[in-house]
Amino acid sequence: xxxxxxxxxxxxxxxxxxxxxxxxxxxxxxxxxxxxxxxxxxxxxxxxxxxxxxxxxxxxxxxxxxxxxxxxxxxxxxxxxxxxxxxxxxxxxxxxxxxxxxxxxxxxxxxxxxxxxxxxxxxxxxxxxxxxxxxxxxxxxxxxxxxxxxxxxxxxxxxxxxxxxxxxxxxxxxxxxxxxxxxxxxxxxxxxxxxxxxxxxxxxxxxxxxxxxxxxxxxxxxxxxxxxxxxxxxxxxxxxxxxxxxxxx
Amino acid sequence: xxxxxxxxxxxxxxxxxxxxxxxxxxxxxxxxxxxxxxxxxxxxxxxxxxxxxxxxxxxxxxxxxxxxxxxxxxxxxxxxxxxxxxxxxxxxxxxxxxxxxxxxxxxxxxxxxxxxxxxxxxxxxxxxxxxxxxxxxxxxxxxxxxxxxxxxxxxxxxxxxxxxxxxxxxxxxxxxxxxxxxxxxxxxxxxxxxxxxxxxxxxxxxxxxxxxxxxxxxxxxxxxxxxxxxxxxxxxxxxxxxxxxxxxxxxxxxxxxxxxxxxxxxxxxxxxxxxxxxxxxxxxxxxxxxxxxxxxxxxxxxxxxxxxxxxxxxxxxxxxxxxxxxxxxxxxxxxxxxxxxxxxxxxxxxxxxxxx
Numbered sequence: 001x002x003x004x005x006x007x008x009x010x011x012x013x014x015x016x017x018x019x020x021x022x023x024x025x026x027x028x029x030x031x032x033x034x035x036x037x038x039x040x041x042x043x044x045x046x047x048x049x050x051x052x053x054x055x056x057x058x059x060x061x062x063x064x065x066x067x068x069x070x071x072x073x074x075x076x077x078x079x080x081x082x083x084x085x086x087x088x089x090x091x092x093x094x095x096x097x098x099x100x101x102x103x104x105x106x107x108x109x110x111x112x113x114x115x116x117x118x119x120x121x122x123x124x125x126x127x128x129x130x131x132x133x134x135x136x137x138x139x140x141x142x143x144x145x146x147x148x149x150x151x152x153x154x155x156x157x158x159x160x161x162x163x164x165x166x167x168x169x170x171x172x173x174x175x176x177x178x179x180x181x182x183x184x185x186x187x188x189x190x191x192x193x194x195x196x197x198x199x200x201x202x203x204x205x206x207x208x209x210x211x212x213x214x215x216x217x218x219x220x221x222x223x224x225x226x227x228x229x230x231x232x233x234x235x236x237x238x239x240x241x242x243x244x245x246x247x248x249x
Numbered sequence: 250x251x252x253x254x255x256x257x258x259x260x261x262x263x264x265x266x267x268x269x270x271x272x273x274x275x276x277x278x279x280x281x282x283x284x285x286x287x288x289x290x291x292x293x294x295x296x297x298x299x300x301x302x303x304x305x306x307x308x309x310x311x312x313x314x315x316x317x318x319x320x321x322x323x324x325x326x327x328x329x330x331x332x333x334x335x336x337x338x339x340x341x342x343x344x345x346x347x348x349x350x351x352x353x354x355x356x357x358x359x360x361x362x363x364x365x366x367x368x369x370x371x372x373x374x375x376x377x378x379x380x381x382x383x384x385x386x387x388x389x390x391x392x393x394x395x396x397x398x399x400x401x402x403x404x405x406x407x408x409x410x411x412x413x414x415x416x417x418x419x420x421x422x423x424x425x426x427x428x429x430x431x432x433x434x435x436x437x438x439x440x441x442x443x444x445x446x447x448x449x450x451x452x453x454x455x456x457x458x459x460x461x462x463x464x465x466x467x468x469x470x471x472x473x474x475x476x477x478x479x480x481x482x483x484x485x486x487x488x489x490x491x492x493x494x495x496x497x498x499x500x501x502x503x504x505x506x507x508x509x510x511x512x513x514x515x516x517x518x519x520x521x522x523x524x525x526x527x528x529x530x531x532x533x534x535x536x537x538x539x540x541x542x543x544x545x546x547x548x549x550x551x552x553x554x555x556x557x558x559x560x561x562x563x564x565x566x567x568x569x570x571x572x573x574x575x576x577x578x579x580x581x582x583x584x585x586x587x588x589x590x591x592x593x594x595x596x597x598x599x600x601x602x603x604x605x
Contacts, residue, residue: 008447011501011529012557016447021494052270054497056521061497063272066532066561071554138275139495139521142388146495183387202389207379208274 007075008059012066015074018059023176025149028136031055032213037083038062046077055212056137057146093213095245098180100171100218101226102128102193107171109159109190117153127151128171128192128218133178135214143182143200143208147216150178162188169194171218182208196229197238209240217245250317251403252349252370258310258357260472261398263373263391264516266299268381272520278500279383279391280516282365282473282539285423285568286324290369292572293322293346293418301375301382303368303398304539308359310368312404318350318414319406322369326361326422345419345578362430362437363540364471372407385517419578423571426564427537438464438546441534443503444557448525451490452505456483460527464546465511467538474517476538478547482509483527495521501530503549513538531557533564 008016017034020027035053038060042050049068054061062074102125103110114121133147140146150173158174163186166172170181172189181187182199195218199209210216221229232238254261265287267280281287281304288298303310308328323329327343334352341347341355343366349355360366375382378391389395393402424430427440449457465480483505485491491507498504502514504524513530515538528549530538541547552560 009444009529009554010447010497010499010526011444011531012554012561013501013532014497014499014529016497018447018496023494052272054272054520056496057494059496061272061499063499066558067565070558137495137521138273140275140519142275142277144275200388202378202395206274207271207276207388207390210274212273 007078009071010061012071014061014063015071016059016061017078020058023057023136023148025134025136027058028055028134028148031058031060033083034060035212037081038078041077041081046081047074056139093215094211095215095217096209096243097217097219097245098171098195098197098243099221099225099229100193100195101221101223102171104223106223106226107191107193109172110192113154113156113173113190113192116156119153124154125192125220127154128173128178129220131217133216135210135212135216136177137212138208138210141183141185143210145179145199145210145214145216147178149176152176156190158188159190162186163191166191167194169196169199171195194226196226196233197240197243198233201240203236204240209243215245250319250408251315251405252312252319252355253315254311254398254400254402254404255313255354256309256311256356257398257400258305259307261303261305261310262384262386262473263301263375263393263398263404264304264383265301265377265381267383267516268379268385268390271379272497272499275520276379276388276390277385277517277519279385279473280381281367281383282516283367283536285425285536285564285571286367287369288568288572289344289420289423290322290324290367292575293344293420294320294369294371295413295418296369296371300369301373303370303404304365305357305368306360306365308357310398311354311356312368313354314349314351315403316351318348318409320346320348320371320409320414321355322346323357323366324369325366326363327357327366328359328361329355329357331355344422346417348414348417362542364542365539370404370406371409374405374407387517417578418575420571420575423568425534425537425540426560426567427534428540436544436546437541438548439537439541440548440550441537442531442552442557442560443528443534443549444531444552444554445528446526447496447529448493449527451485451493451525452527453484453486456485456509457527459483460511461549461551464548467541467543467545467547469543471538471541471543472517473515473539474519475515476513476541478511478513480510483511484509485525490525492523493525495523496526498522498526499529501532501535502526503528503530515539531560533561 267278384392
């Protein structure tokens, strides 16, 4: 099913290792396995000059300092030290639960999504709540996580008319993905609800709540709970760590 | 003691080497567009090469010294003046240091043949934000408050070394290998080395040929995030090759959206995107896009990864040599004895005396 790995050139500062050309959990998992592998190789001293790695749906970008190492050396190192089948990818990932107030003004597209998917509005919300999502990548904006896969019944193309302004916190779906907008911005996804937690906080130890390969579940809250949490957010008293999903005893 | 912003200029920010290692969280590097210039500015001031500097586009920036004297350096094709508290004006040449005293106002009037200039400040005291003082506006990171310099902003600096305050250093202007600043018709053509890929296979063979043989003009649509170029249409292999499932973007990536006009991504480039990238500018030549003005013609030279790295290593060697060529200047304006005479350094300082 998986096409062979391709090494693509990105100048003298990066090597792109491409696994496919699709949005597919299997590809994302392969990308993350390689990412962990590259980190290990670096720790073992095989990849001097490694600066950072950027996972995407389809590929891993391996960014290097060209004064220290060449992309051709990186390629050779990867070919001499292939990823082992039992590579552990989920050692450091967090599991988050994100509160969402669905429908009404918070999620103005619930009804149009219901219509397009031939589901009831309750079924749309229930199917969005049912999945455990994986953070496939962060990008587009700082802290903007692309999460997948959504329930196949919710798979829809982007809206034909993108909105000029989507409010920060909006929880939206498009294609087989869902997201929480960290910032007010234009956007073409279908808005189902809003999460009152900040996705980005420039005062936190790490500025984004989500990291690649984290998992996310959503839980439904009512408008009162939303307003209370939003107040907390404005007062800067929300601790991301309180929203880690500790496995039940 | 600080430099107070009296006029902001068109766009002025604090930048250092950039905020590395956070692209996986969607956070761009930011950082100074022309890294060698930052290194020259700081070397002239005998300080760590990636101490934050002020990057300012076009003219207009005016800074006023509040209280203690400060040494600064100017890099670029800059026309700058210092207005003293007695209203006398002296010219401040670029590629050297200057000492400014209480009440002096430094104005960058023009940035000459380049789009920007770099201003180094000795012992500039800015707190790094996630490892860097570089300003990234979209997420309010770095700088003073995550934004551009604003009128009234205070740029604090630590105490200067009084013994060397009157001593100045200079450099010859540095020219990048791709820069050719003479053109009969006034339209400069700069040469930039680029490696095909990562998505060169999304384009027709003719398009690739066109990209590397024709010149492209830098449009007015250029900022710290990217430069849109105009030129012959770069055709995708088919309609479905116009968009890809999102892939990493780096400074230097040359994206080609559906309309077939390339965009060179720069320091503030976002981290992922869905346009295929026909080529990647070598890290050595990225700096040229921080300097070029709209109207500059760009010729992309096709190189492989080995030649690209060789080019970068060569530039580093030239920059190192240039850094080593810093030499003292004999200053007629403000030397140590004049500063001593003004009672500004050493000995007993009488503020009242200076005020009169």
